[in-house]
Amino acid sequence: MQDLIWQLRDVDSFTVYVTAVFVAIVFFFIREIVKAPLLALFCVPFLMAGGILAPLVFQQLMITLAYDKDSNVAAMSATGVLTTLVALIVVKWVWTVLKERRVSGAKPVAATKRSPRKF
DSSP: OHHHHHHHHTOOHHHHHHHHHHHHHHHHIIIIISOOHHHHHHHHHHHHHHHHHHHHHHHHTTOOSOSSHHHHHHHHHHHHHHHHHHHHHHHHHHHHHHHHHHHHTOOOOOOOOOOOOOO
């Protein structure tokens, strides 16, 4: 864990900027196309974390996606943001399925009949 903290300290600004651009694109996508602004705002910190941690994980595993350093950072950040987005979508879908299953078991209560009012 301490090794991860030291690696996070050494993240360069280019990685943060590229990740911020990808997160802004995904934020706009969720907010405008899916019409869920609160979900988009909720996802931003997770997407940033995924985009910043992905290059560190790839470097730790010694995986290179491109030969150029800048292209490699952009590809790894994009992979991290997209992986985080897929994970968030799966969690949201499972949450919705569980809530729907819980609600489908409930039976509606019949309304009591009232006597008609006399004027």
